[in-house]
Amino acid sequence: MPICRFSDAEGNPQFAIYEGSRICPLSSLTDAPVTQAELLAGGAKWLADLPKPSESQWQPAPDKLLPPIDTPEKVICIGLNYRDHAIETGSEIPSEPVVFSKFNTAIVGHGDAIRLPRVSEQVDYEAELVVVIGKTAKHVSADDAMDCVYGYTCGHDVSARDWQKGRPAGQWLLGKSFDTFAPVGPCVVTTGEMTDPSDVRVKMHLNDEVVQNSTTAQLIFNIGELIAHLTKIMTLHPGDLIFTGTPPGVGVARKPPVFLKPGDVCKVEIDGIGTLSNPCVAE
Structure with missing residues (x-):
C-alpha cells in the first residue's frame, strides 16, 4: 500500500x-x-x-507532505537513461550507466516550493521514477537486484543547466544539488503494489502543459542492471534513493529553451504512484 x-x-x-x-x-x-x-x-x-x-x-491529506524517506544517506542519479532523451540531446547511447549524485539537503516533499537560485538563470525540470532501497546490497547480480528494492516514488531532478554544463569542466554535482532540487513523493509504493516497473508511464506537467511523456520501457539500463552496476562500486543501504533518469521533453532541449520561473508549478505524474506537485519561487 x-x-x-x-x-x-x-x-x-x-x-x-x-x-x-x-x-x-x-x-x-x-x-x-x-x-x-x-x-x-x-x-x-x-x-x-x-x-x-x-x-x-x-x-x-494535508496540502504538504514530508519526503516519504527521511534524510537518505545516498541520492544517486542516472543520466541519459531514456533512449529517446539521449537522442533529443544529441548524445550517444551510453554503453554503461552515467552516474552522478545529489546531496540530501536537496530533498523536499510534496507541496514544498522549488527555490530558483539567484545565481542561476537556466533551471530545468526532469520527471523521474525513483527507486527506494530496502536492504543492504553489495555485489548484487541483476537477477537478484529487485529483492533489494523496497518500493518506488515520484522524483523531480531539478537541474541548473548553467552550472551543470556552463561552469569550468562542468559542475554536475553543484548544478543538481541546490537546496530544494530533489522533490520526492507524495508517497512510496512498495514492490507488493508495483510488481513490474518495466513499463510505467512517467509525465511532467509544467503548469497546464504535459512537457514530458514516456514510459520506463525506454530505459537503456533497467532497475536491476542499475543496482548491479552501482553495487560493484558502493554499498547501498536501506533508504538510499536512485533517480532512474528522465524522459525526453526537458526544457533545455526545446526550441526555444524553456526554463523554470517563479509562479510555475511542476507536477510529476507516474502511473501507480500518484502526482508530486511543487510550485516554483524565487530564492
Missing part, C-alpha cells in the same frame, strides 16, 4: 497510509510509532499484515 510521511498536530513526523485525498496514520494501527528502519525492514508483507483502517481512522 502507498505510504507517506506527514507532520502531526504537534509537529512530529509520522508515517501514514496514503490514498490521495486522505491518510491513515500508521500509529493508529500499531502499538507504537513506526520508525523508518522498521518500515523498510518489514517490506510489503509487514504492511499487508496491518489491521484494515476503519473510516474513523482516516483524515484529510
